[in-house]
Amino acid sequence: MSRKMSYGIKVSHKGFDVIDLNKKRSNKPPLEKALPNLLSSLALPYLFGAEKQVIRYQKAASSLQSRPVVGTMECLHEASNLFEDLNTVAVYIKKCGKDHKYHQRWKDIRNHIRHAVREDFDKEDSPINKGVARRLKLDPKLQINIGFDKDVIKVGETVVEINKVTAYLIWAEDIITKILVNAKKDGFLDKKK
Numbered sequence: 001m002s003r004k005m006s007y008g009i010k011v012s013h014k015g016f017d018v019i020d021l022n023k024k025r026s027n028k029p030p031l032e033k034a035l036p037n038l039l040s041s042l043a044l045p046y047l048f049g050a051e052k053q054v055i056r057y058q059k060a061a062s063s064l065q066s067r068p069v070v071g072t073m074e075c076l077h078e079a080s081n082l083f084e085d086l087n088t089v090a091v092y093i094k095k096c097g098k099d100h101k102y103h104q105r106w107k108d109i110r111n112h113i114r115h116a117v118r119e120d121f122d123k124e125d126s127p128i129n130k131g132v133a134r135r136l137k138l139d140p141k142l143q144i145n146i147g148f149d150k151d152v153i154k155v156g157e158t159v160v161e162i163n164k165v166t167a168y169l170i171w172a173e174d175i176i177t178k179i180l181v182n183a184k185k186d187g188f189l190d191k192k193k
Contacts, residue, residue: 011042036095036097036183037179037183040092040179043088043089043093044176046085046089046092047085047089047172049081050082053078053081053085054162056078056082057079057082058150061150072148075148076113076117076148079146080114086106087107087110090103093172093175093176096175096179100172102164104135105160108155109155109160112132112133112138112144112156113146116132116133133156136155137157138156139156151163
């Protein structure tokens with residue numbers, strides 16, 4: 001039995017009508033002006049998530065002295081989620097035509113945690129791990145090298161200050177806000193429902 005959900009997100013493939021999926025695919029090109037509106041809307045949950053992850057990371061880091069092992073494990077988990085969210089925001093922002101000097105860094109740290117720590121653990125020949133290791137200046141004899149402090153995350157020789165993460169999130173939120181304000185002016189967003 002199919003359960004109807006009251007809330008959610010549906011995005012159709014190009015040419016399909018999300019309201020009536022029984023319609024045939026249209027050959028009419030999508031409005032290029034509308035794409036950033038959609039992308040910025042999709043970036044919002046990850047932006048909000050990253051903002052929460054900063055707080056969660058700092059809370060975990062505050063326990064490092066009193067509970068070093070548990071605090072380190074919590075920091076790894078919160079940093080992992082933070083960089084997943086940051087990388088997702090970066091992907092959407094780049095698709096909206098904006099770039100930032102930290103985009104590659106977010107992706108590299110996310111990939112280091114995701115691949116070296118999880119998916120490709122103990123695979124020295126992973127091309128992802130090699131490129132990331134070079135850019136993050138990881139010691140080639142170490143598979144994982146991540147350090148935690150309340151105001152800093154250090155991956156290899158790459159230092160990420162939490163205040164720089166916060167500044168990036170403010171920058172990204174400003175871009176998303178401007179896109180959505182223009183979308184409303186252009187009639188792509190309305191207050192119905």
